[in-house]
Amino acid sequence: MKKILSSVKDGTGFDIGLVLLPLVFLFVMSGLPLVYNVVMSFQEVDMFSLGSFARPFVGFKNYVDLFAQPETRPILFNTALFVSASIAGQFVIGFGLALFFWMNFPGASWLRGLFLVSWVMPGLVVGAIWNWILSGDFGVLNFFLRELGIIDGNIFWRSDPHYSLWAVVIANIWLGTSFNMILLSVGLSGIPKDLYEAAELDGATMLQRFFTITLPMMRSTIGAIVALGLIFTLQQFDLFAGITSGGPNNSSNVTQYWAWDLSFRQYDFAKGATISVLMIIFVMIASVVYVRSTRHEVRG
Amino acid sequence: MGIRRRAMLGVIALASISLPALSAHAEDVTITVWSLDRDIQPAPNLINDFNKLNTGIKVEYRQIQFDDVVSEAMRAYSTGQAPDIIAVDNPEHALFSSRGAFLDLTGMIAASSVVKPENYFPGPLASVTWEGKLYGIPKATNTIALYYNKDMFKAKGLDPEKPPQTWDELVDAARKLTDPAANVYGLAFSAKANEEGTFQFLPWAQMAGGGYDNINAEGVVKALDIWKTIIDEKLASPDSLTRGQWDSTGTFNSGNAAMAISGPWELDRMMQEAKFDWGVALLPVPEIGAERSSAMGDFNWAVFSSTKHPEEAFKVLEYFASQDERMFKDFGQLPARSDIAIPPTGEPLKDAALQVFLEQLKYAKPRGPHPQWPKISKAIQDAIQAALTGQMSSKDALDQAAEKIKGVLG
Numbered sequence: 001m002k003k004i005l006s007s008v009k010d011g012t013g014f015d016i017g018l019v020l021l022p023l024v025f026l027f028v029m030s031g032l033p034l035v036y037n038v039v040m041s042f043q044e045v046d047m048f049s050l051g052s053f054a055r056p057f058v059g060f061k062n063y064v065d066l067f068a069q070p071e072t073r074p075i076l077f078n079t080a081l082f083v084s085a086s087i088a089g090q091f092v093i094g095f096g097l098a099l100f101f102w103m104n105f106p107g108a109s110w111l112r113g114l115f116l117v118s119w120v121m122p123g124l125v126v127g128a129i130w131n132w133i134l135s136g137d138f139g140v141l142n143f144f145l146r147e148l149g150i151i152d153g154n155i156f157w158r159s160d161p162h163y164s165l166w167a168v169v170i171a172n173i174w175l176g177t178s179f180n181m182i183l184l185s186v187g188l189s190g191i192p193k194d195l196y197e198a199a200e201l202d203g204a205t206m207l208q209r210f211f212t213i214t215l216p217m218m219r220s221t222i223g224a225i226v227a228l229g230l231i232f233t234l235q236q237f238d239l240f241a242g243i244t245s246g247g248p249n250n251s252s253n254v255t256q257y258w259a260w261d262l263s264f265r266q267y268d269f270a271k272g273a274t275i276s277v278l279m280i281i282f283v284m285i286a287s288v289v290y291v292r293s294t295r296h297e298v299r300g
Numbered sequence: 301m302g303i304r305r306r307a308m309l310g311v312i313a314l315a316s317i318s319l320p321a322l323s324a325h326a327e328d329v330t331i332t333v334w335s336l337d338r339d340i341q342p343a344p345n346l347i348n349d350f351n352k353l354n355t356g357i358k359v360e361y362r363q364i365q366f367d368d369v370v371s372e373a374m375r376a377y378s379t380g381q382a383p384d385i386i387a388v389d390n391p392e393h394a395l396f397s398s399r400g401a402f403l404d405l406t407g408m409i410a411a412s413s414v415v416k417p418e419n420y421f422p423g424p425l426a427s428v429t430w431e432g433k434l435y436g437i438p439k440a441t442n443t444i445a446l447y448y449n450k451d452m453f454k455a456k457g458l459d460p461e462k463p464p465q466t467w468d469e470l471v472d473a474a475r476k477l478t479d480p481a482a483n484v485y486g487l488a489f490s491a492k493a494n495e496e497g498t499f500q501f502l503p504w505a506q507m508a509g510g511g512y513d514n515i516n517a518e519g520v521v522k523a524l525d526i527w528k529t530i531i532d533e534k535l536a537s538p539d540s541l542t543r544g545q546w547d548s549t550g551t552f553n554s555g556n557a558a559m560a561i562s563g564p565w566e567l568d569r570m571m572q573e574a575k576f577d578w579g580v581a582l583l584p585v586p587e588i589g590a591e592r593s594s595a596m597g598d599f600n601w602a603v604f605s606s607t608k609h610p611e612e613a614f615k616v617l618e619y620f621a622s623q624d625e626r627m628f629k630d631f632g633q634l635p636a637r638s639d640i641a642i643p644p645t646g647e648p649l650k651d652a653a654l655q656v657f658l659e660q661l662k663y664a665k666p667r668g669p670h671p672q673w674p675k676i677s678k679a680i681q682d683a684i685q686a687a688l689t690g691q692m693s694s695k696d697a698l699d700q701a702a703e704k705i706k707g708v709l710g
Binding site: 047052071135136138158159160161164244245246247251264266267268 | 370371374377378395399401483492493494537538539540541542551556674675678682685686688689691700
């Protein structure tokens, strides 16, 4: 007891306390729900046993049942497509914009600020707006495409199973681009200017400078953005609720929306939890890849 | 120390004043009611009126959001915090009844001079019934029928006083009324992948001799084929698959659809928005003389079995039922009863429409009742959408749905 007290006095115990406090907090706030979720995926849960922890244990039955459902594979595929297309779109456009504003023309920072509008809008509002834009009969997007001569007839973005997932991807790219742009802008401004001056003196072209200086120097930023993008995209729920509701016939359904639908619309909480567990595993694999890819980073 | 002592004295003084006050109130039994009604809707107003009667029962009201009704209710129930009375959407009623969460009111209703089962429309009554017992009282009801634009009927040479009676006539009329150049679709309805899609399709299935427990019957396949024809020939917007009833009917009001299948909740908006002559017809049937059917919406009252004051809670429900005559006049909702005449509103379009809805209500059937209704409904929605998007034939899609529903029904 005395030892502990003195350790608080001399400082090391205080340090340990400082570390322990957030650890306990983290465990209670996110660790326990995570464990609870995993446990729930091995139980038989319905509305009336939701309040108690002692529920019949069913082993892997939920997982087996889930993969026996005909919609499971298409939904998993949709999720992969949604995540990769969204991240790619957000990143490429965001990087383009970041490079554009990096040129620092008059009013660049002001304009860049305007782009943040999309980031501060609530997802459901964005969903509702894109719902109108993508509407088949009277949507603005169809009007533009028609006027530009790209399409002859209206595309029913929300209701044609060939387009429905892409309708959400388009809206999600719009939503996430500004966030990518801001983070990439920060990364760009962190690159020392003298590197470019030296390269220019050595006669490197603009493309060469981009691939030999900009990209390698941005590696950790890009890694962080892709990892965050993965998490944000896997969280994206509002746009599905606002635009397609996962339809038609699950053609735009993804795991995160499906988990909600199963839990809160069909009251199948165990299956909802099962899907969440699969998503957790997926995010964990992705974060391991991310950590490994940035581990050899040399920080100056 | 001085401050503390004074504070203590203050507390004791306060307690001695409020204790008698508390005991005076303790005679009142407090009944809590949850529903989704806003301040202009029945529940809060009826409760205010009831509290003014000083019956020794004090009713407290809490408004909950539509999406939260079931999840809030079951969370409250499983943690012992349930209210005494709740209003739930009619397809959810069986879920609670079958698990003993709602109180069996059969005996109290039999003894009641206010609530008489024979006064109610059969559909709403069936939705509160589980295994022959009554677990609630219908609060209000609604259904769907066919709205049509009489001006467009005239313009296309159709008789505005003869709306389509059968499915074939409906498709024929839709073909004649569809005018892509003028952005007009023949029909507007909802095939959305949520409860609305089921709500709109089930009447068609039932008219054709099918039902949720017989979803792949021959007539149902024909019904879905007709829906597919309507979508394939673009007699209705392909966005019907992702649009709810409110938005679909909006296109009717703005003159972009010549007919619309929707409910009486549209009437007030239509009176304001629709700048043309319109009428309402009963839902078309497979062929003349076929059995009619319709969807049935709206909420039911129920008492939680955990209540400590079942008698008082039922008295509150009796009061609600005794005020059913005000439902339409004061709140624009249709009472679930056939013994109450809806008074004329003085607006001929609306009055004529109401008569059709009241007629249609006689044929309204509940969804289920089945405790696993959301899963059954999802199977039906998936089948509708798989067929309408051409991913499966109507037969295959409905066979698959039947298979899924069989798994649920056990």
